[in-house]
Amino acid sequence: MRVLIGDTPTGQDGVGRQDLEKLYAAPSTPWLRVNMVSTLDGAVTGESGRSAGISNDVDRRVFELLRELSDVVVVGAGTARIEGYRPADKPLVVVSRSGRVPEKLRGVEPGRVILATCQHAPELAASRELLPPGDLLLLGSHRVDLSALRQRLEERGFENILCEGGPHLLRDLLDQGVVDELDATVVPRLVSGLHPRVTDGPPIDVPLKLDTLLEDNGTLLGRWLI
Numbered sequence: 250m251r252v253l254i255g256d257t258p259t260g261q262d263g264v265g266r267q268d269l270e271k272l273y274a275a276p277s278t279p280w281l282r283v284n285m286v287s288t289l290d291g292a293v294t295g296e297s298g299r300s301a302g303i304s305n306d307v308d309r310r311v312f313e314l315l316r317e318l319s320d321v322v323v324v325g326a327g328t329a330r331i332e333g334y335r336p337a338d339k340p341l342v343v344v345s346r347s348g349r350v351p352e353k354l355r356g357v358e359p360g361r362v363i364l365a366t367c368q369h370a371p372e373l374a375a376s377r378e379l380l381p382p383g384d385l386l387l388l389g390s391h392r393v394d395l396s397a398l399r400q401r402l403e404e405r406g407f408e409n410i411l412c413e414g415g416p417h418l419l420r421d422l423l424d425q426g427v428v429d430e431l432d433a434t435v436v437p438r439l440v441s442g443l444h445p446r447v448t449d450g451p452p453i454d455v456p457l458k459l460d461t462l463l464e465d466n467g468t469l470l471g472r473w474l475i
C-alpha cells in the first residue's frame with residue numbers, strides 16, 4: 250500500500266498498522282464516518298447482491314480497522330438483512346422505518362443491538378417485545394430523525410460513530426447533514442449489470458473534499474470530508 254495524498258509513513262515497510270491508524274484517526278470528536286466499497290463503475294454489490302462480492306483484502310483490512318476505531322456501528326436495516334448482520338464487538342444501531350428487528354439480531358444481551366425507528370413504525374409493537382426500552386430509540390413521528398440519532402448516540406458517550414451504509418441510509422444521512430467523512434474504497438473492477446450505487450434515493454448534491462488517498466494494487470482508498 251502507498252499513500253498518494255496524506256501523511257507519508259516514516260517506516261521503510263510501506264503502510265503498517267500504526268500508519269493506517271494515524272491516517273484514519275478522527276480529526277476531532279464527536280465524529281461520524283461512513284465506510285463503503287464500490288467497483289470502478291459504481292456498483293456496491295457483486296453478483297451475490299452483497300458487498301462481499303466486490304470487496305478485497307485491503308478493503309477488508311480498512312473495514313476492520315474502522316470498526317476497531319469506532320465506539321458504535323450504525324447500519325440501515327436493509328443492509329443488516331441482506332448482509333446477514335450478526336451482533337458485533339461494538340454496539341450495533343439498526344436504522345429502520347418499518348421498526349422491524351432483523352432476525353439475526355434478535356435475542357442478544359441489552360445494549361448490543363439498538364433499533365432507531367419512529368413512533369408510527371408499523372412493526373413497533375413487535376419490536377417492543379424483542380428489545381429492552383433503552384435499546385429502542387423513537388426519533389420522530391413518521392421518519393427517523395438522523396440528526397437526533399447522532400445526538401442520542403453522542404449523549405451515550407459514543408464519540409466515534411461508524412456507519413456501514415447502505416446506500417439509502419447514506420443518502421439520507423448526507424441529506425440531513427449528519428456525516429463528517431466518507432471512506433470510499435474503489436476496487437479495480439467493472440461489473441456492469443444492475444447494482445445499487447454508493448447512494449440511493451432522491452437527488453442530493455454534496456460537495457466533498459479529498460483528505461487522504463491510498464493505493465494498493467489498483468484499489469483506491471479515499472477519505473473524503475464533508
Ligand SMILES: NC(=O)c1ccc[n+]([C@@H]2O[C@H](COP(=O)([O-])OP(=O)(O)OC[C@H]3O[C@@H](n4cnc5c(N)ncnc54)[C@H](OP(=O)(O)O)[C@@H]3O)[C@@H](O)[C@H]2O)c1
Nearest residue numbers: 285286293300325326327328345346347414415417418421
Ligand atoms: N458496498 C458497500 O460498501 C455496501 C454497504 C452497505 C450495503 N451495501 C449493499 O447495499 C444494498 C442495500 O441497499 P439499501 O440502500 O437498501 O440499504 P440500506 O439503506 O441499508 O437499507 C434500506 C432500508 O434501511 C432502512 N433505512 C435506510 N435509511 C433509512 C432512514 N433514513 N430512515 C429509516 N430507515 C431507513 C429502511 O429499513 P426498513 O425497510 O426496515 O424500514 C430501508 O428500507 C445491499 O445489497 C447491500 O449488500 C453495500
